Amino acid sequence: MPFAVYALGLAVFAQGTSEFMLSGLVSDIAADLHVSIPSAALLTSGFAVGMVVGAPLMALFSRNWPRRRALLFFLCVFSAVHVVGALTSSYGVLLATRVVGALANAGFWAVALVTAVALVAPEARARATSVVVGGVTLACVAGVPAGAALGGHWGWRAAFWAVALVSVPAVLVIARTIPGTRSPSAPAPARDELRALTRPQLLLTLLTSALVQGATFCAFSYVEPLATRITGLGAAWVPVLLALFGLGSFVGVTVTGRFVDTRPVTLTAAGLVLLAAGWTGFALTAANPLATVVLVFVQGLLAFGTGTALISWVFRLAADAPTLSGSFATSAFNVGGALGPWFGGIAIGAGFGFRSPLWVSASLMVLALGAAAASWRSQRTADRPQDGVATV
Template structure:
């Protein structure tokens, strides 16, 4: 695997830390800025909304940009908004920085995925995707718990400063490892042709399933802190441990998916989604038991990110004629779920349904995802049968 692909994973680590670290800082932000827990949770949704909007737009804009310059520009904006976020005392300003930071992150992802896949052969696409996505899981293992620990020691603002500082070595590594000229494999098809290729029903259904899976993941992940401190009964000092367990599971899941997804994608997706649905229901039922809850957090992290990585690879397989835009649509779908999940979890909390409610919402979202995956699998069989019978297909 080329060194530059690992460098991209390092940069994604810094940005992934920012995207997910709020799950361990909600109470501190809510208290300091005098807003509700649900409003603090919307900061995660705001970041995801920015990613959804920014992914296709920045992918279009950066189709022919020099990759190193594009990556460094996006990362520079990302650092700047975190400095502003660390200094502000306004919830509105903090919310705005989350959106702008997400736009920059989306631009980085749009270029990073294309760059990583361009550096490897077709048989290594799942592994290259896993390395880039692995930066997110390492953020869950190291960055997010560290952010929670910093928030506990010196306040939530220190976590924002830390993200800005960690981004600096990532920028230096990008400057050294990624070529500065325009890509040799610049797109030869028009943007309109790529967008048209991304409207196929089977692909759209896969994107919907991805959004539902990620919605289930982030619905619970965003509210792990109140769940474990107020239902499980663990002290606030356990929050970094909980987040680290989820992150460790995520890293394990991505690693395994990178080795299995190229050969057995349907099996990984089907088994992973079924286990996720059962796991969220089990966590809701056993949240008061510390041992069961901690074990399930580890397992759910592995299943969620292993399945999610395989779904990203599946998108590229279904859209070979959209080489630069497929990754942006996968990123957008991922973050539709990341935006909707915390919002739905916050609504359940606001309705007075208790701190287990977001976990039950996750279980219901996974049931919907399983239905979507079943329809997608049936559609695939119909297309295969028509192709084998000589019937023209799109």
Template sequence: MPLTVYVLGLAVFAQGTSEFMLAGLVSGIADDLHVSLAAAGLLTSGFAVGMAVGAPLMALFSRRWPRRTALLVFLGVFVAVHVAGALTPSYGVLLATRVLAALANAGFWAVAMMTAVSMVDERHRARATSVVVGGVTLACVVGVPAGAVLGGHWGWRAAFWAVAAVSVPAVVALARTVPGGRPPHAAVRVRDELRALTRRRVLLTLLVMALVQGATFCTFTYLEPLATRVTGLADGWVPGVLALFGAGSFVGVTLSGRVLDRRPVALLAGGMAALTAGWALLALGAGVLAVALALVFVQGMLAFGTGPALITRALRQAEGAPTLAGGFATAAFNVGATAGPWLGGLALGAGLGYRAPVWVSTALMVAALAVAAVALTHEQRPRRVAGTWASSQAAMARNEP
């Protein structure tokens, strides 16, 4: 695996830490900037919306840039806005930096995925994707808890400085390892790329991605009340539960990267079915400590094990959109990551109990399986038609005098 792929994973680690670390910093930000907890929470929402909207826009904006230039510009902006965020005394400026960071992160993700798969042969594309996505799982395991520790000891600004510091080595390494020159497919017309991205099979795969990620982040966002008010754990054990989910995610990404290139369909179908069953089991068995902890690990493993499979599938199906496919895949991921917690919050607000978000995750996975079945049927139909045509031609040939 080229060194560049691992450097991309390092940059994604820093960006993933930034995306999720505010969960442990909102109280400190609210107190320091004299705003409400709800206002501090909007910093997370602003980042998520910026990621979902910004991914296709930034991919379109930078489609003719050399990939090295695009990666360095996006990562440089990401570092700069974190420095500005660490220095500002203004909530408005901090909110603006979060939106800008999300746009830069979205643009980087879109280009990074296409860069990673372009640097390896067809047999290793899934593994390259897993390395890049693995940066997010490491952020959950290491980055987010570390940010919480820094925020607890030296204030929330220290976590922002740390994210900027971790990103700097990635900037230097990318400048030295990513080849220069324009992307080989930069001359492809935007109209042709959009046509490739709006094919039914591509749209169905992107929808499945959004549903799976929505299920994942719906429960992940509300693990704290589930663990403390249903499982019965003390508040001090919550970081350990989150880290357990992150550890499972890292294992899932690592294993899928080694298996996915050989058996992609089996991994994806089995993983999604197991995810659906797992969320239902967690909703039913969350009151039993051993069951809850085991399923938190397993569900993290399955969720992030199927993620690279879906991304690889989307990129393969959208080969006619070589500069925009990564942006649309990133957008689908973040649409799910935004919609899932929102739906889980609606279920909690309706008084359905602390297990309700897990049932929402189960329902989202059922929908994902249904869409995947439709997509598979759609893909097999042309093959059946082609097979029937070939058979008829052969029969005609046999009957000719």
């Protein structure tokens, strides 16, 4: 695996830390900037919206640039807005930095995924994808708890400074390891790429990815009240559960990256079925501490392993949209990340209790299974006239 791919993973680690770290800093930010806690929580929503909208827009904006220039531009903007965020005393400025940072993050993600795939042989593409996505899982394991610890000791601004500083070595390594020349062939016209991305089987795969992530973040966002009010674990167990989820996620992307290129359909289908069963089982056994501890790890493993497989599947289906496929995969991931917690909140607000997000996650996985089945059926139909054999 080229060292440059790991540099991309390091940058994604810094960006993933920024995306999720505010969950432990909201109260401090609200008190320091004299806003309500819901207003401070909008900083996370602003980031999520910027990621969803920004991925395709930034990919279109930079599609004719050499990939090294695009990666460095987005990463430097991302680092700079965190410096501004650490210095500002204005809530409006901080909110603006979150949106701009999300746009830069989305642009980096879109280019990084395409770059990682381009740097390796076809049989290693899923593994390269897993290294990049693994940066997010490492952020869950180490970055987010570290950001919370920094915020607790030195204030929330220290976490922003830390994210900016972690980005610096990634900038240096990317500048030295990513080729600075343009692609040997000019990119296809944007209109042709966009047309390729509207094929039914690809849209259904993107929908599947969004539903999987929606299920994941619906449950993940309410781990704390679930553990303390339903399972009966003390507050001290919450960081442990979050770390277990992140560790499971890291194992999932690592294992998937090594094997999914050889059996993409089998592993993806198995992951979807097991996720649906896992969220259902979690909902039924949430009051059991041992079951909760085990399933937090297992579901993290399955969710990010299956998510990585689906991103790899998007690249297979969108081979003729090389500069925009990564952006659509990124947007689908973040659509789920934005909508999942909202759906869970609706269930809780309706009076169904803190176990209800798990049932919502199970329901979303049933929909994901249906979308995946429709996608594979559409793929077989599209392939049959060409050679008479369904290829996968």
